[in-house]
Amino acid sequence: MFDIAKLQVLVVDDLKTVRDITRALLLDHGIGRVETAEDGAPALAFLDRLAAARENGAEDAACDLILLDLNMPGMDGIEVLRHLADRRFAGHVALFSAESARVLRTAEALARAHSLNLLGILPKPLTRDAVQALLARLRDGRAPQAQPALAPPDEMELLDGIRRGQIEIMVQPKVFMRSGRPMGAEALARWRHPERGLLGAGQFVPLAENGAAAEPLFDATLGQALRVAASWREAGLELQMAVNLSTANLSRLDLPQRITAATAEAGLAPGAILLEVTESRLIHDVAAALEVLTRLRLKGFQLAIDDFGTGYSSLEQLQRIPFEEMKIDRQFTGHAAHDPAARAIVSSSIGLARKLGMVTVAEGIETRADWDCAAGLGCDIAQGFFIAPPLSPAALPGWLAGWQGPPAA
Known part of the structure; x- marks a missing residue:
């Protein structure tokens, strides 16, 4: 605690x-x-x-x-x-x-x-x-300090944790900047380790990239995200659920069928799910990624390019992949209020997205200044600690009941 x-x-x-x-x-x-x-x-x-x-x-x-x-x-x-x-x-x-x-x-x-x-x-x-x-x-x-002598977990330990049901999700709300109305949330994987405590994604997701744990980790995360999204619908909450795709996922040519089947089994329409892809991951096995993402879009799932601006081929990805949402990386949105260079990058990204008919999301909104800057530049959606930290799915309804838009300046 x-x-x-x-x-x-x-x-x-x-x-x-x-x-x-x-x-x-x-x-x-x-x-x-x-x-x-x-x-x-x-x-x-x-x-x-x-x-x-x-x-x-x-x-x-x-x-x-x-x-x-x-x-x-x-x-x-x-x-x-x-x-x-x-x-x-x-x-x-x-x-x-x-x-x-x-x-x-x-x-x-x-x-x-x-x-x-x-x-x-x-x-x-x-x-x-x-x-x-x-x-x-x-x-x-916060990283647990009680057992500093523990070595970092490895892939086999992660696989065992997945099999034992230790992977869970938290959700971080996303809100429309103009109205302040909540529009969805991003599913964030967590590993409830019996000895290390609750581990954030950065402490174990890299273990799964392109390895044996990649598919089971995604399946575990997606399954929980779909169940949570279905419970929202049953409670009358029309919120979109965002789920991250990894490099290994993009090489699975059967992925569109599998996600479609899992979504239908949960009683959800594809439009209720947004799939996020980090742009730097798209340089691996381009042909397979293009096929998988295009077929997912044809089936009705929405696609977002995540951490925009941090990869090497941003503009090329926007040209060839039918993304609907651009998530501008926190290293730009978090500095834009005080750094003219970062503000110029955010502004140009928003302008580019608008010309391409894409929605923009400002990641890492942590202060009033971050919010005001992104809103002033015309960003559509905000996500970050200024709105809410990652929450347990059970805590989201309570947050929704108390959310009245951003505090007055």
Whole structure:
């Protein structure tokens, strides 16, 4: 269970004033323990002391989150990222810097290349809204710290988990930006591991790409998504369910028949299901992907190109595949409010989609500024923590009852 009072946060910044203000703000939000360090060297020393304490049996000796400045006169934040990767740091990292947007995006890409659990970028000075958004992200994706010695799961362990029914879904709502009306939700796979706790998709879905677990994982996710969507219909909720397709799925020439049969068995029409494809995955086995996606569209399923702008052949995919929805990646929508380059990319993507007759979705809407920027640029649909974090399917009706549109600015 997520307990803010039990969190331990480390603030790394060379300015004492910034450290003190940030510490006070975090404590004011109920975080139990907040430590500070003036640069990377004492920060790493603190983490090493925690590791030694864990080896001696101290179960709560773990750092859940590091707020990391980049430009420090001692060991800078970029070097710290490498050392965190070397230590296989299991907590989360948020970059905390006043550097330019381009530098921050590069640092963000570096953290992800190091396979660190990056929660995003925080403004300087830190605001209450930014802390609340950060805690919401942490609440959904917090990695368990109780068993740091466990090795990462492998494909065989995932296959066993699928067979044992450990895969479940959460749903994240999508709303129309103009009216605020909910229009659907995306099914997000989770692995309820008996020892590791609840694992997010990033911790196990890559294990299944193009491997033996790919098909059973998709089948398990789709089956649950269809059952949830059917229960929505029975309750009178006209919501569209989005499900992700993987690389391996796109090479299954029988996939259109299988999805059609499963959808009909659930009592749903194909139009109730939207299938999302990450554009970078389409470069593998192009002929099979084109056949599968076109046949799915002919059968009435809607298609979305996910993470638009992050692949190498975006425009080519739009030309040859009958997508109806464009999901603009969070690395652009999450920076557009403050970064002219990101805003230009979002604006041009929306304009392109409109000319192609496509609906646009802004992913990663986490603050009021993100919402206002995307709405001002003409985006159709929003998804992100500003609207709602991923929810259990059972919690969605309660969220719907309480949703009254975005808070007033």
